[in-house]
Amino acid sequence: MPTFQLADLLRPHIRTLTPYSSARDEYTGTEGVFLDANENPLGSTTATGRYNRYPDPHQAAIKQKLGLIKGVRPTQTFLGNGSDEPIDLLIRATCQPGNDSILIVPPTYGMYEVSAMLNDVRLIRVPLTADFELDATAVLKAVEPTTKIIWLCSPNNPSGNQLDLEAIQRVIEGATHSLVVVDEAYIDFASDPSWTAQLDRYPNLVVLQTFSKAWGLAALRLGMCFASEELIGVLNKIKPPYNISAPTQELALEALDHVDEKNAMVRQILAERSILSEQLRAMPMVQQVYSSDANFLLVRFDNAKHIFDYLIEQQVIVRDRSKVQLCAECLRISVGTSAENGTLLARLQQFQDSGRWTVDAGLVASQ
Numbered sequence: 217m218p219t220f221q222l223a224d225l226l227r228p229h230i231r232t233l234t235p236y237s238s239a240r241d242e243y244t245g246t247e248g249v250f251l252d253a254n255e256n257p258l259g260s261t262t263a264t265g266r267y268n269r270y271p272d273p274h275q276a277a278i279k280q281k282l283g284l285i286k287g288v289r290p291t292q293t294f295l296g297n298g299s300d301e302p303i304d305l306l307i308r309a310t311c312q313p314g315n316d317s318i319l320i321v322p323p324t325y326g327m328y329e330v331s332a333m334l335n336d337v338r339l340i341r342v343p344l345t346a347d348f349e350l351d352a353t354a355v356l357k358a359v360e361p362t363t364k365i366i367w368l369c370s371p372n373n374p375s376g377n378q379l380d381l382e383a384i385q386r387v388i389e390g391a392t393h394s395l396v397v398v399d400e401a402y403i404d405f406a407s408d409p410s411w412t413a414q415l416d417r418y419p420n421l422v423v424l425q426t427f428s429k430a431w432g433l434a435a436l437r438l439g440m441c442f443a444s445e446e447l448i449g450v451l452n453k454i455k456p457p458y459n460i461s462a463p464t465q466e467l468a469l470e471a472l473d474h475v476d477e478k479n480a481m482v483r484q485i486l487a488e489r490s491i492l493s494e495q496l497r498a499m500p501m502v503q504q505v506y507s508s509d510a511n512f513l514l515v516r517f518d519n520a521k522h523i524f525d526y527l528i529e530q531q532v533i534v535r536d537r538s539k540v541q542l543c544a545e546c547l548r549i550s551v552g553t554s555a556e557n558g559t560l561l562a563r564l565q566q567f568q569d570s571g572r573w574t575v576d577a578g579l580v581a582s583q
């Protein structure tokens with residue numbers, strides 16, 4: 217793609233911005249008398265007395281370990297405070313408020329839209345097809361000169377399916393004046409390969425992943441963004457200097473030493489997903505369980521609102537997606553432990569056996 221120039225996409229003041237130079241940027245050794253960052257030299261009031269020193273602003277150790285696991289260079293890797301941070305930084309780096317636009321393919325993850333709204337960036341919506349597939353032709357047709365980022369999510373939230381690889385490739389190759397972000401938050405549960413392997417081929421490609429799902433570290437708030445060295449350089453320039461805390465860095469490093477255990481949890485969740493999906497399909501009030509490449513199921517019911525409310529009464533919390541485009545009467549259900557899924561199924565069975573389903577939902581459905 218000879219015509220893609222990142223500089224053309226960046227907001228003018230970002231192109232020329234001089235980043236904050238942190239104390240830890242000016243001296244990178246670990247030995248010495250550190251009187252440069254106004255830290256407390258005595259320690260902290262925690263039990264261990266630790267965490268009085270600022271953390272590594274570049275998270276070099278994590279990026280190196282990630283590189284070995286994922287086959288990406290540390291210079292192609294950005295870490296954020298959740299995926300939320302790279303989502304926001306990508307928009308702020310490229311989109312001129314009140315002028316530029318991003319393109320999303322609903323139904324999809326809500327943060328792209330929230331971040332665009334927050335930054336006064338216009339949204340172009342090109343819905344997925346009725347079976348939640350990517351319409352590459354429609355996407356490319358809808359791209360405007362001001363469209364700085366196209367957001368794809370695969371496997372997609374809330375539908376759960378991975379988007380067709382060829383359709384994604386057509387968007388990446390066709391949108392030569394936009395970044396194409398492929399959000400792979402659920403990649404560990406999917407069979408298709410990660411787009412990280414294509415980073416050297418496509419300078420406009422950005423891949424998001426997260427520690428929040430398969431790695432089981434949602435509370436840490438640690439998101440990964442993989443892209444060209446040039447774009448990663450821009451994100452590093454505009455991020456808050458110490459955006460990843462020391463405890464987060466330590467725990468992430470520990471987690472990365474146990475890839476096999478992560479993979480074992482993924483296998484267990486996938487086994488539970490197929491049991492749950494089969495049992496849901498057997499229930500008369502379930503209209504459809506969409507096939508999933510993620511750790512959740514999108515399920516279409518006879519009357520989602522009734523069921524959602526009943527489950528809440530029973531303290532079983534699922535996600536009501538029934539107001540979302542293409543998701544009428546749908547609830548999104550995370551795959552839980554075997555016991556949790558059993559509780560969900562028992563409550564649903566109770567609802568079905570009670571008069572409420574036949575009297576309320578059944579009547580509504582038959583009218």
Ligand SMILES: *Cc1c(COP(=O)(O)O)cnc(C)c1O
Pocket residue numbers: 297298299300301325369373399401425426427428429434437438439
């Ligand atoms: C859960 C999820 C994320 C993860 O967000 P974090 O801020 O890293 O927790 C990102 N993208 C999608 C589509 C998700 O569903």
